[in-house]
């Protein structure tokens with residue numbers, strides 16, 4: 001009966017092994033989900049991307065059964081807690097939210113946010129930018145200060161593409177001189193600290209909690225580092241199950257997944273079924 005149930009919840013032997021390990025020792029299990037597209041449906045206005053109530057409630061059920069439940073997101077921790085209503089959900093009383101790819105943290109147990117000061121290098125670079133623009137003869141770059149990053153927008157300049165091209169290399173050199181990195185986008189260069197992704201965040205939390213079985217659920221390319229990290233943990237003797245919330249086509253993620261479900265409602269149903277599975281085990285033992 002149990003085997004039949006785990007088979008329905010994971011398409012791969014590795015995934016089923018992880019579910020078995022969770023049943024055997026739920027206290028050392030860690031379940032972490034991305035926020036947007038995984039717990040909350042993607043909507044036009046990101047400020048209104050409230051979580052699917054069923055997905056959050058199901059995570060709350062798991063929160064009573066496993067050692068650790070967490071959300072790992074690129075959003076600020078405060079935003080995720082607020083959009084998820086995570087401070088009000090039964091069962092999530094000890095959950096952890098890692099925001100800004102692990103830079104920020106919220107612990108439900110204490111209600112405290114840990115939000116570090118932006119690195120001083122960001123201010124140093126910002127102070128150097130007007131001189132650089134003058135040197136390059138560029139006077140129509142729009143500068144956006146984003147706490148832990150600086151956005152340089154060329155959309156409103158007379159020649160967006162030309163201004164962008166003129167900026168790339170000098171800005172990259174300036175960022176590197178200050179130990180920062182540059183992320184190019186569409187008519188925007190973002191200067192930010194290096195070395196934070198969801199893989200780093202997941203690994204650190206797994207180590208902190210001494211977790212032995214790890215579920216991670218995500219929906220897009222920002223989740224790839226966490227997927228790779230979880231697969232790496234398998235090589236270190238842990239079990240891991242990768243859940244893909246396929247709300248929009250993301251082949252790279254699906255190929256690495258042990259289970260593909262349809263969007264946040266699929267995540268809700270899956271999570272609830274895992275809670276059923278673990279509750280069955282708890283009742284039997």
Ligand SMILES: [Mg+2]
Nearest residue numbers: 034036037219
């Ligand atoms: Mg997402």
